[in-house]
Amino acid sequence: MLLYKDFMGGMSIAILIIEKNTKRSQTMDEAKIYNVCLMRVKFQITNAKQRLNGNIPSGNRQLLESYNTGDIVDIIDILELYDLDDQTRDGLAEKLDDLAYTVSILVKDRVAFDYDERGNLGLYLLLKETSLDACSKADAALTVAY
Numbered sequence: 447m448l449l450y451k452d453f454m455g456g457m458s459i460a461i462l463i464i465e466k467n468t469k470r471s472q473t474m475d476e477a478k479i480y481n482v483c484l485m486r487v488k489f490q491i492t493n494a495k496q497r498l499n500g501n502i503p504s505g506n507r508q509l510l511e512s513y514n515t516g517d518i519v520d521i522i523d524i525l526e527l528y529d530l531d532d533q534t535r536d537g538l539a540e541k542l543d544d545l546a547y548t549v550s551i552l553v554k555d556r557v558a559f560d561y562d563e564r565g566n567l568g569l570y571l572l573l574k575e576t577s578l579d580a581c582s583k584a585d586a587a588l589t590v591a592y
Contacts, residue, residue: 481526482549486511487569491555494571507570510557516565542567 490510498508513524518538522530530541542559546569550556556572 479548479552480545481524482545482569484549484552487549487557488553491553491557491571498573502573506574507558507560507572509562510569510571512562512566512568514566516561516567521567 487510494508494510513521515521515524518533518535521538522528522533525545527538527541527545530537532538532540546558558570558572559567560570562568
């Protein structure tokens with residue numbers, strides 16, 4: 447926005463006011479990470495990468511943490527997903543996908559929720575793409591969306 451201000455003597459000065467692009471910052475302010483501690487996830491990612499030492503395991507993912515349950519009510523309580531309207535497997539899966547996307551952007555590594563062979567929910571580090579590729583794609587998607 448460009449404003450002009452008159453001073454004594456008829457002199458004008460142009461003042462350029464730059465409006466902050468608030469859509470993206472509002473989006474991140476509105477993003478919820480529920481009961482996922484970003485510092486803990488970053489620490490777990492660092493440890494997982496050190497343990498792997500550049501080797502990608504079969505399945506291209508590494509378990510960061512397990513919640514030791516597959517029960518929807520337990521998962522809602524553990525992750526504090528109290529605004530989940532559709533308390534079915536599909537509703538929970540959609541909420542967890544959104545949560546994983548938000549966490550991925552914030553930690554700059556691609557993570558996902560999934561169930562293990564015993565049916566327990568876990569948070570996994572996805573190793574197929576490099577973290578910068580995943581983050582760049584997520585940032586590009588946000589830029590296009592807003």
